[in-house]
Amino acid sequence: MAKISIIGAGMTGATAAHWLAERELADITLVDVVEGMPQGKALDLLEAMPIIGKDSYIAGSNDYAATEESDLVVITAGIPRKPGMSREDLVNTNTEIVKKATEQTLKYSPNAIYIILTNPLDSMCYVTLKTSGLPRERVVGQAGILDSARMRAFVAMELGVSVENVACYVLGGHGDSMVPLTRHSNVAGVPLDKILPPDKLAAIVDRTRKGGGEIVALLKQGSAFYAPAAAIAQMAESILKDKNLIVPCSIYMQGEYGLKDIFFGVPAQLGAGGLVKVIEYELNNEEKAMVEKSAAEVRESSAGLKM
Ligand code: TXD
Numbered sequence: 001m002a003k004i005s006i007i008g009a010g011m012t013g014a015t016a017a018h019w020l021a022e023r024e025l026a027d028i029t030l031v032d033v034v035e036g037m038p039q040g041k042a043l044d045l046l047e048a049m050p051i052i053g054k055d056s057y058i059a060g061s062n063d064y065a066a067t068e069e070s071d072l073v074v075i076t077a078g079i080p081r082k083p084g085m086s087r088e089d090l091v092n093t094n095t096e097i098v099k100k101a102t103e104q105t106l107k108y109s110p111n112a113i114y115i116i117l118t119n120p121l122d123s124m125c126y127v128t129l130k131t132s133g134l135p136r137e138r139v140v141g142q143a144g145i146l147d148s149a150r151m152r153a154f155v156a157m158e159l160g161v162s163v164e165n166v167a168c169y170v171l172g173g174h175g176d177s178m179v180p181l182t183r184h185s186n187v188a189g190v191p192l193d194k195i196l197p198p199d200k201l202a203a204i205v206d207r208t209r210k211g212g213g214e215i216v217a218l219l220k221q222g223s224a225f226y227a228p229a230a231a232i233a234q235m236a237e238s239i240l241k242d243k244n245l246i247v248p249c250s251i252y253m254q255g256e257y258g259l260k261d262i263f264f265g266v267p268a269q270l271g272a273g274g275l276v277k278v279i280e281y282e283l284n285n286e287e288k289a290m291v292e293k294s295a296a297e298v299r300e301s302s303a304g305l306k307m
Contacts, residue, residue: 002026005067007101008077009038015229021056030060064104078118113274121174125263136252137274143174144248144265145231150211172294179290242272
């Protein structure tokens with residue numbers, strides 16, 4: 001069986017292990033700095049396998065040696081912003097954490113493909129790419145599947161149709177400037193702007209942009225984890241099964257959408273080697289302006305990185 005190591009066994013890391021084990025996609029190793037916690041969660045999950053009839057093996061450790069020969073490494077390790085902490089402090093701390101996680105895992109798994117989740121997402125993908133020196137195909141970030149899934153859920157609820165009939169595409173950085181593409185999104189082939197009145201569509205776009213904050217406000221502590229973790233499982237499945245699924249991911253831009261040297265959310269085909277291809281939409285002037293605004297935000301956040 002393939003092997004996936006998840007660095008950071010917190011809410012998203014452990015929940016991703018759950019979704020992954022349920023798909024019997026790989027053996028899973030959870031690594032965290034907290035003593036006993038990754039071991040405990042891994043053992044609990046392992047003991048659930050006979051009940052659901054899956055043969056994934058799950059282990060936990062505080063030592064990176066346990067990650068050796070992973071096919072996939074998922075990095076969710078990081079600290080949340082604490083009261084009084086500036087955004088810059090948070091970025092510096094998470095940069096250190098992601099850098100170390102990248103160096104240590106690469107040492108034990110030189111052929112691994114990386115899926116990054118830690119925020120600020122697009123900047124942390126950049127940290128892994130630059131630290132590892134890997135080709136861009138092997139470092140992809142998760143944000144777009146989540147943002148698009150939120151939009152899909154809201155559209156399905158509004159119209160009372162199956163989520164399976166709703167395809168939505170959100171481009172851009174993982175922040176308030178993300179670009180929900182309403183012309184390219186559709187319900188059973190009918191573009192969203194033809195099936196929903198403008199006020200309803202605008203409300204859905206707005207709720208999608210603020211989707212992360214809506215969950216944070218409800219939870220009071222921590223942030224979304226079920227949907228982000230399910231997104232990790234979907235990306236992992238496409239890579240490990242070489243499914244070539246096209247999903248929105250954060251990808252290192254090399255000229256696509258007129259962008260270079262930043263990670264940016266775009267539709268990406270994921271196969272055995274990681275990124276296979278970036279899909280480019282034809283954008284109108286309004287959409288291009290939104291992409292440029294979002295790119296400027298990502299560029300600014302990545303420019304200040306201390307690596
Ligand atoms: O769509 C997306 N990209 C996001 C991103 C969706 C959800 C969460 N998103 C971000 O992922 C979030 O803003 C955080 O930066 C990460 C992890 O979120 P999670 O909700 O899982 O946070 P937790 O529960 O605090 O888990 C983080 C774990 C925790 O157990 C720490 O002990 C561990 O990371 N940690 C470390 N592990 C290994 N090594 C080091 N150095 C380390 N430092 C902290």
